Amino acid sequence: MYRYVARRCLQALLALLVLSAVVFGLVRLTGDPTLLMLPEDASAEDIARLRRALGLDRPLPVQYWIFLRNALQGDFGRSIRGQVPVRDLIAERFPYSLRLAAASFAITLLLAVPLGVLAAVYKGSWLDRLAQVVAVLGQSLPMFWVGILLIQVFAVQLRLLPSGGTGSVAHYVLPAFTLGWWLVAGIMRLLRSSMLEVLDSEFVKLARLKGLSEARVIWKHALRNALIPVVTFGGIYLAVLITAAILVETVFAWPGLGRLVYEAIVFRDFPVVQAVVLLTAALVIVSSLVVDILYAYLDPRIRYG
Amino acid sequence: MAEAVLEVEDLHTYFFNRRGVLKAVDGVSFTLYRGETLGLVGESGCGKSMTALSIVRLVPRPAARIVRGQVRLRGEDLLAKSEREMRQVRGRRIAMILQDPQASLNPVFTIGNQLVEAFAVQRRWPRRRLWTLAAEALRHVKVPEAARRLYDFPHQLSGGMKQRVVGAIALAGAPEVLIADEPTTALDVTIQLQFLRLLKELQAETQMAMLFITHDFGIVARLCDRVAVMYAGRIVEQGPVRAVFRQPAHPYTQALMASVPRLDVKVDTLATIEGQPPALDALPEGCRFAPRCPYVERRCQQAYPPMVPLQADHAAACWRLEG
Ligand SMILES: Nc1ncnc2c1ncn2[C@@H]1O[C@H](COP(=O)(O)OP(=O)(O)OP(=O)(O)O)[C@@H](O)[C@H]1O
Ligand SMILES: [Mg+2]
Numbered sequence: 001m002y003r004y005v006a007r008r009c010l011q012a013l014l015a016l017l018v019l020s021a022v023v024f025g026l027v028r029l030t031g032d033p034t035l036l037m038l039p040e041d042a043s044a045e046d047i048a049r050l051r052r053a054l055g056l057d058r059p060l061p062v063q064y065w066i067f068l069r070n071a072l073q074g075d076f077g078r079s080i081r082g083q084v085p086v087r088d089l090i091a092e093r094f095p096y097s098l099r100l101a102a103a104s105f106a107i108t109l110l111l112a113v114p115l116g117v118l119a120a121v122y123k124g125s126w127l128d129r130l131a132q133v134v135a136v137l138g139q140s141l142p143m144f145w146v147g148i149l150l151i152q153v154f155a156v157q158l159r160l161l162p163s164g165g166t167g168s169v170a171h172y173v174l175p176a177f178t179l180g181w182w183l184v185a186g187i188m189r190l191l192r193s194s195m196l197e198v199l200d201s202e203f204v205k206l207a208r209l210k211g212l213s214e215a216r217v218i219w220k221h222a223l224r225n226a227l228i229p230v231v232t233f234g235g236i237y238l239a240v241l242i243t244a245a246i247l248v249e250t251v252f253a254w255p256g257l258g259r260l261v262y263e264a265i266v267f268r269d270f271p272v273v274q275a276v277v278l279l280t281a282a283l284v285i286v287s288s289l290v291v292d293i294l295y296a297y298l299d300p301r302i303r304y305g
Numbered sequence: 306m307a308e309a310v311l312e313v314e315d316l317h318t319y320f321f322n323r324r325g326v327l328k329a330v331d332g333v334s335f336t337l338y339r340g341e342t343l344g345l346v347g348e349s350g351c352g353k354s355m356t357a358l359s360i361v362r363l364v365p366r367p368a369a370r371i372v373r374g375q376v377r378l379r380g381e382d383l384l385a386k387s388e389r390e391m392r393q394v395r396g397r398r399i400a401m402i403l404q405d406p407q408a409s410l411n412p413v414f415t416i417g418n419q420l421v422e423a424f425a426v427q428r429r430w431p432r433r434r435l436w437t438l439a440a441e442a443l444r445h446v447k448v449p450e451a452a453r454r455l456y457d458f459p460h461q462l463s464g465g466m467k468q469r470v471v472g473a474i475a476l477a478g479a480p481e482v483l484i485a486d487e488p489t490t491a492l493d494v495t496i497q498l499q500f501l502r503l504l505k506e507l508q509a510e511t512q513m514a515m516l517f518i519t520h521d522f523g524i525v526a527r528l529c530d531r532v533a534v535m536y537a538g539r540i541v542e543q544g545p546v547r548a549v550f551r552q553p554a555h556p557y558t559q560a561l562m563a564s565v566p567r568l569d570v571k572v573d574t575l576a577t578i579e580g581q582p583p584a585l586d587a588l589p590e591g592c593r594f595a596p597r598c599p600y601v602e603r604r605c606q607q608a609y610p611p612m613v614p615l616q617a618d619h620a621a622a623c624w625r626l627e628g
Contacts, residue, residue, distance in 0.1 A: 124367075200365075202408035208363055209403070210423045210474065211396035214388075224413050300413060300458040 001303045004296055012289040016282055023278050024067050027270070028060075037080070076275035081267045086275045089260060094279075096166065097245060097256030100179065103172045104241075107180035108187060115184070116191025117226075120199060121218060131188060138185025143244055147178040147251035164253035175252040179244060183237055190233055194226040201225075228299050235291035239284045309379075310514045311337040311360070311399070311482050316374035318352075318359045320586075327586040329355040329369065331538035334612075337482060340512040342505070344525035344546070346561075347535030348582055353518045354404055356535075357484045361399055362391050378482070397427055400480035404488055404518075406468040410459035416443075416470055417455030423477035442473040446503060465496040472504065480513055487519040501528050522561070526550065531618070534558050537582050537593040543612075544619030554613075554621035557594045592624070600625055 034050045051057050055066055070076070076086035119131040154174060155163035162171050198204060199222050207221040208214075249258035257276055264272035296302045318330035329352045337343055345353050358364045359371050362383065376383040378398060383391065403409045411419060420439040421432070430438075436455065443451035446469040459467060468488075475483060485504060487497065501517065505528055508515055517529060525532050525546060533543040534555065542555040553559045580597040583589055589596060595605040604624050613626040 202403050202405050203411040205363060206403055206409040206471070206474070207411070207422075209361060209395050209401050211392045211394075211426045211478070212422065213392065221411050221414075225411065228413075298413065300415075301460050 001296065004303065005293055008289055008292050012285050015285050019281050019285065020068055020071060020278065021064065023274060023281075024064050027274055071278065076278075077271040079264075079269055079272050081264075081269045081272075086271050089272060090257070090275060090279065093255055093257050093260045096254060097249070097258060100172065100175055100249070100254060100256060101241065101245065103176035104180035104183060107176055108183040111180070112184045112187040112191065113223075116188040116230075117195055117218065117223060119188065119192045120195030120226075123196065128192075131192070134181075135185040135189045138181040139189075143178060143182055144247050144251050146181060147175070147248055150174045150178055151251075164251075166255065175248050175254055178251070179241065179248050182244065183241060186237055187230060187234065190230045191226060194229045195222060198222045198226045224298065228295065231291055231295050231298060235288045238287045238291070242280050242283060308339040309336050310339050311516075312375070312377040313356070313360065314375040314377070316356065316359055316376065317372040318355050318364055318369055319372050320369045322368065325586050328538050328588060329585055330359055331585075331588070333374075333535070333538070333540055335533050335540060335543060337514040337516060339481075339514055340508070341530045342508065342515040342517060342528060344529035344532040345516060345518045345535060346520065346522065346525055346532060349520070350585070351535045351582065352538045352585070353535055354486055357401060357486055357516065357518060360484065361395055361401055362386075362388075363395075396423060396480070397478040398480055399482045399484065400475035400478060401484040402468075402471055402475050402486060404486040406471045406488060407464055409471050410467055412459055414458075415455065416457050416459065416462070420455070420470065420474055420477065423474045427478055439473075442477060443470070445507070446470075446473045446476070448473070465493070465500070468496075468500050469503075472500065476507060479511060482514050482516070483508075484516045485518065487517065487521070487524070498524065498527070522550075534561070537588065538585055539593065539609075539622070540612075541594065541623070542621040544615070544621075545617075548616060548619045552615075554615055554619070554626060555594075555623050556598045556600055556625075558621070560597075592622075 034047050034054070034056070038046060038050060048057075055063060058066075074087045076090075078084065079086050079089055082089070115131050115134070119128040122128055151163045151174060154161045161173050162168075163174070165171060199218075203225075204217060204222055207217045212221075245256065246258035246262055248254070249256045250262050253259070257280070261273060261276040263269075264276065313336070314334045316330055316333045317328070320327040320329055331352075333352070333356050335343065335345075345356070347353055355364060355369070360376050360383070362371070364371060371384060374384070378394065383394060386394070410416070417436060417439055420442060421435045424430075424435050424438050424442075428435075440452045440455055443454055448454055448466060448469050454462070454466070454470075459470075462470065475485075483504070485501070487501075501524060504515065507513075517524065519525060529546050531544060532546050532549050533540045534549070534557065535541070536557050542549060542553065542558045549558065550562070553562050583593055583596065589606070591607050592598070592601075592605045592610055595601045598605065602624060610622045610624045610627070612620045612622045614620045615626065
C-alpha cells in the first residue's frame with residue numbers, strides 16, 4: 001500500500017512538473033508580454049528595460065526555474081486589469097469555489113449513493129424509474145439552462161431562494177443543485193449498473209447463505225464492491241466538475257475561481273488566466289491522486305498487487 | 306438411519322421470461338437422512354443447482370420462482386416461512402457451498418472478516434473471541450497457518466484454499482444439512498476429492514446430512530450412500546449407490562453408466578447417448594428422455610412415467626418397469 005501510494009505521489013509530482021512546463025511554454029508562445037504591458041509608442045530602450053526587470057533577457061531554463069520557484073511560493077505576478085497580485089485575487093475567490101464544490105459534492109453523496117443502491121435493489125420499481133428520469137435529465141440538460149430554469153422557478157416566481165450572490169446558506173442551494181444534479185445523475189447511473197452486476201455475484205449469494213440481514217448484504221457486501229468502478233469514474237467527474245463550475249458560477253454570479261477566470265479571459269488578463277489554469281490543472285492532478293488512493297483502499301487486489 | 310432431516314416433495318421452480326416458462330426444477334422429490342450423503346448427479350443444466358437454491362429459497366429474483374411443492378426441515382415447511390425466519394435457517398441449519406468457490410468470497414474483505422461474520426450471526430460475542438473461533442474453524446478444515454490466513458484477502462489464496470475457507474464458512478453454524486455444489490471445472494480433481502473427503506470426516510463428527518451435487522460418478526461411488534439421477538428437471542432414478550451401480554434401472558442411468566469410465570475397468574470406447582437433453586422451456590409431452598431412449602414406446606410419449614419402486618429404497622421413473 002505504501003509503495004503504491006508513494007509511486008502514485010511521485011507520478012502526480014511528475015505530472016505537475018510537466019504541467020508547469022506546458023503552462024510556462026504556452027505563455028512564452030503567446031508573444032512578448034512587454035508589448036501588452038507598455039503603451040504602443042514605447043521606445044526600444046523602455047522595452048529592453050522592462051524585459052530586464054521581468055527577467056526575460058535570461059536564458060529559458062533560468063526563467064523556468066524562477067517561474068517554478070515563484071509559483072511554488074504562490075507568486076503569479078500581478079493582474080493586468082486590477083494591478084493587484086494574482087495571489088490575492090485567487091486567495092479571495094478560491095474559498096468560494098471550494099465551498100460551492102463541497103456543497104454540491106455533499107448533495108451528490110447524499111443523493112446519488114442511496115438512489116443508485118435503491119434503484120438497483122428495487123430494479124423496475126417506481127423508484128427506479130424516477131431515478132432514471134432524474135439521471136437522464138441531469139445528464140442531458142445543459143447546466144447553464146438548468147441554472148437559469150431553477151432561478152426562474154425558485155427565485156423569480158416562487159421567491160423562495162436568492163437568484164445569485166453569496167451570504168447565507170440559502171445562496172448555496174440553487175448553484176449547488178445545478179452543479180450537483182449533473183453529478184448525481186452520472187454517479188447514480190454508474191452505481192446502479194455496478195450494483196446490479198454485484199448483486200448477481202456469487203459472493204452476494206454466499207453472504208445471504210450465511211443468514212446475514214439484507215441490509216448487511218446490500219450496504220456492506222454489495223456496495224463496497226459496487227463503489228470500485230464508481231470511484232474510478234468519479235475522478236473523471238471531478239475533473240469535469242471543475243470546468244463546469246465556471247459556467248455555474250457565471251450564471252449565479254458566484255464570486256469563485258470560475259467567475260474570476262471568465263472575467264480574466266474577457267479582459268485578456270493573462271497572468272490571472274495562467275494562474276487559474278495552473279491551479280485548476282493541479283487540482284485535477286491532486287484529485288485524481290486522491291481517487292487512486294481511495295481506489296486502492298477499496299480494492300485490496302490493487303493494494304497488494 | 307431412518308431419521309429424515311430434509312424432505313423435498315414435488316418441488317417446482319420455474320424461470321419466467323418474455324419467451325415463456327423455463328422449468329428448471331419440475332417435480333423433484335427426495336429425502337435426506339441424518340448422517341447420510343446423497344449424491345445428486347446429472348448433466349449440465351438439468352437443474353441441480355436450482356434444486357439446491359430452492360431449498361434455501363435463494364433462487365434468482367425476480368426471474369425465478371418456486372411454483373409448487375414442499376421443503377420440510379425436520380417437519381417444518383420452509384416454503385411457508387417468512388424471509389426473516391429463513392435467515393435463521395440459512396447458515397445455521399442448512400448450509401451450502403456454492404458451485405464456484407473462487408467467486409464465493411468477497412474480494413474486498415479479509416478471510417477473517419468473512420469468517421467472523423458467519424459466526425457473528427449466531428452469537429453476540431466480542432470480536433476477539435470470534436476471531437479465535439474463526440482461526441479454529443480454519444484449522445478444522447486443515448488450512449495451514451490458519452491464524453495468519455485470517456488477514457489475507459481471497460486473491461492471495463489458492464483455489465483449493467479458497468474452497469476450504471468456503472467450507473469453513475459453511476460449517477460455522479454447525480448445520481444439520483450441508484449442500485455442496487461441486488465446481489464443474491475450476492478445480493483439480495484430486496483437490497476436489499480431498500476436499501469432499503474432508504467434508505466426510507467432518508460429517509462423521511457431527512452427523513450432518515449431506516447433499517453432494519456432482520457430474521462425477523466416481524465421486525458418487527466413493528463418497529455417497531445414496532444417489533439420485535436427475536434429467537431435465539426431474540429425478541429419474543434414486544437408490545442406494547450399490548444398487549444403482551449394479552442394476553441401473555432407468556435407460557438414462559444405464560446410458561450414463563456405460564459412458565462413464567469405470568473406476569476399476571479400463572474402457573476403450575465410450576457408449577455415448579445420442580442427441581441432447583430437451584430444452585427446459587420446450588419440454589416434450591410424456592417422458593423427457595423418450596426422444597433419446599432406445600426402448601421408447603407409445604405410452605412414453607403420452608404421459609410421464611410414475612416413480613416405480615424396485616427394491617428397498619431403489620426406484621426409477623420408467624414405463625417399462627411398470628410391466
Ligand atoms: N438466471 C437464469 N435465468 C434463466 N435461466 C436460468 C438461470 N439460471 C439457470 N437457468 C436455467 O435453469 C436450468 C437449470 O440450471 P442449473 O444451474 O440448476 O443447472 P445445473 O444442473 O446446476 O448445471 P451445472 O451442472 O452446469 O451446474 C438451466 O437449463 C439454465 O439454463
Ligand atoms: Mg449447477
